[in-house]
């Protein structure tokens with residue numbers, strides 16, 4: 596896919612796959628929970644990811660790991676606002692990972708260029724709020740909620756169900772006034788999916804990409820990689836990079852990762868091979 600992703604004051608060319616660096620300001624995220632809970636540590640981490648070549652930074656103040664406890668909007672904002680302020684001058688578009696319209700409103704006022712919503716703007720008022728801004732949105736598929744999603748995920752055809760859901764949410768955004776060039780879709784690896792569901796979605800990612808929106812893929816350090824390799828989250832770099840490459844080869848245009856430098860290098864090699872064809 597070529598084209599442009601419009602996010603706030605940024606226009607991101609999609610000729611090469613983009614790398615979104617994860618900045619979790621949480622005590623309980625599955626891989627980096629607690630590492631950057633202190634705002635100055637989170638800002639330093641974001642700065643490092645930007646230096647490593649992140650095209651976007653995704654800042655989140657509420658863990659979406661399976662079983663995670665919900666956080667009220669006030670606490671979520673208290674976690675992310677000092678970080679948004681600290682990284683505003685980096686020149687890298689900032690995405691805010693939230694499901695709450697109250698958090699979205701404040702984040703947009705603080706310059707967020709994208710809203711990354713793992714519930715695809717399900718909350719009342721969320722769609723209208725984002726549509727009324729100039730930010731991009733990432734619409735993600737999830738079966739259930741973080742508290743319950745891994746209990747017994749069930750699909751007749753996981754790819755068709757995820758694709759149809761994402762198509763319907765994107766259509767709702769367009770009907771609500773959002774330009775197509777502001778919309779990203781994401782199958783939501785690990786969100787109400789077994790390892791087999793995740794692998795099927797990755798293998799058939801092209802069937803999501805045909806929707807015509809940039810596809811974001813997030814496999815970084817996730818438990819499916821642990822199930823495949825037998826390794827804990829700290830040792831899943833190789834698996835994470837492998838899945839980022841496979842996702843891009845099958846149509847993803849954005850990969851959401853903890854390890855920006857390694858992913859950028861791997862994608863540069865892939866792009867060089869593709870140019871040589």
Ligand code: 9MG
Pocket residue numbers: 655659692711712713733735781783784811812813814851
């Ligand atoms: C917040 N978050 C955690 N994993 C994610 C994924 O795979 N995609 C998106 N969009 N957000 C995610």
